[in-house]
Amino acid sequence: MILVALRRLLSAIPVLFIVSLISFGLMRLIPGDPAASIAGPSATPAQIDQLRRDLGLDEPLLMQLLHYYQGLLQGDFGKSLLLGKGVLAATLERLPVTIGLSLYALVLTLLIGVTSGIIAALRQNTWVDQVAMMIAMLGISIPNFFLGLLMIIFFAVQLGWLPSGGYVPFSQDPIGWLRSTTMPAISLALLQAGLLARITRSGMLEVLRQDYVRTARAKGLPERQVILKHALANALIPIVTVIGIIISLLLSGAVVTEALFSLPGMGQLLTQAVLSRDYPMVQGGLLLVTTFLVVVNILVDILYAMIDPRVRYE
DSSP, X not given: OHHHHHHHHHHHHHHHHHHHHHHHHHHHHSSXXXXXXXXXXXXXXXXXXXXXXXXXXXXXXXXXXXXXXXXXXXXXXXXXXXXXXXXXXXXXXXXHHHHHHHHHHHHHHHHHHHHHHHHHHHTTTSHHHHHHHHHHHHHHHSOHHHHHHHHIIIIIIISOOSXXXXXXXXXXXXXXXXXXXXXXXXXXXXXHHHHHHHHHHHHHHHHHTSHHHHHHHHTTOOHHHIIIIIIIHHTHHHHHHHHHHHHHHHHHHHHHHHHHHTOOSHHHHHHHHHHTTOHHHHHHHHHHHHHHHHHHHHHHHHHHHHHOTTOOOO
């Protein structure tokens, strides 16, 4: 397992390098001057030029790139132009909000997707199967921002059950945290739950036709034990694969969802950084988020071998 993790970590280095290079290049292609944005509309050209020199933006792009990588090698992700603090510190302040929201959405995705997929497989070609797959297709088809708007109108404006925006930390008020994150989590989860339901149904149908499942039933084992211990356990490989992808999609979908529900997470931070041309924040934030996703993919690869001993990594 340790060797597998080390090999995956080594293979992730080129990925992180490419992400850092692309984020550096894309930010320079965005129209606008960060120095002018920071200085404000009342600043004189001389003040803007001086600020540009102070920030190192007057240097050639190659020199800026070299200084950027020198900082990364020393563990320095730079200093946010907008916030006036280190990128790493700003990210660590916002990342718990995004991770908490994504984990909440992931739990809902697993509960809805896996459960409906199993039920649909056990009731194949019945009205239950058709309704479950129709709802799954509906969840896949509706964008999360549109679903979020509908939920705000219905649950926040019409019924007044949940707040339309804002965030309450879990450490301060767990119930308040649930109220402030339930609608964003549902809007993120339903899209991925539809995908997971279809994958689970397909995997379960394939496993339920196997001889060992028929043998388990012939032995008189309880149906619940047959489904959970023999069928679902052997259908987990494709499900785990999709879960790894879903985590990435949840984090990327949080950018729009956090802006819609006014959640102070990484999505909102990166959106503000892009709009204000905060080069260090965007570059460092994307690199840190990519690193987190790489770690998640490594854990998924290791989980393969734990679930199915037949899986071997050369």
